[in-house]
Amino acid sequence: MEIKIAGMAVVIGLALSGCAAKDHYYSNGVCVTCINNPITGEPLNYDPNETPQQVATNAQGESVDVNALGPQRGSVDVESSLDVDTAYARIKPAFGFRAEGDFEQGNTMSKWQMGDAAWRHTVTPGSFYDLGDYGTQTLGGTQYSILQRVQIQKNGSGSRIHYSWAPADDRLPYDGNAMESALTQRLNATLN
Structure with a gap:
């Protein structure tokens, strides 16, 4: 019993002292050496303003605090001169709806x-048309899995499209602004 307690004390001591120099280790973007007080939730061995608990890669390939990535969910509204059936026929295969x-x-x-x-x-x-499915979008060479929805409705002789997305895997955050831009460009290219 005394060996277990002594071992735990050594592990906790190493974790606290080894991290005080801001040398933290990350796995899938999550700081595995950052320790919070289990009762108050306050940081014990890091300054959250200097060492984020989660890091991610932005569209330029730089490591940034996950909070600097922008919104992870979004939507875009597009008006098209295509009739509603043609818009559906183009969007369904282009975005992988089934x-x-x-x-x-x-x-x-x-x-x-x-x-x-x-x-x-x-x-x-x-x-x-009201469609929903998983999809993918590549940003900066990394393919991200997203949950996507699209509503395509008749608008005179054309159509109105409302496309929305959210991450399908919260463990792999992406540059939200770059995601919105890429999906908007993809939707516009599909409809032209």
């Missing part, structure tokens, strides 16, 4: 994927 017929019938995995809250495929041809 219809019921895109799943293998009778397959258990397909049933699970269709039962996932991310998947949605509601269509009213000629007037409205």
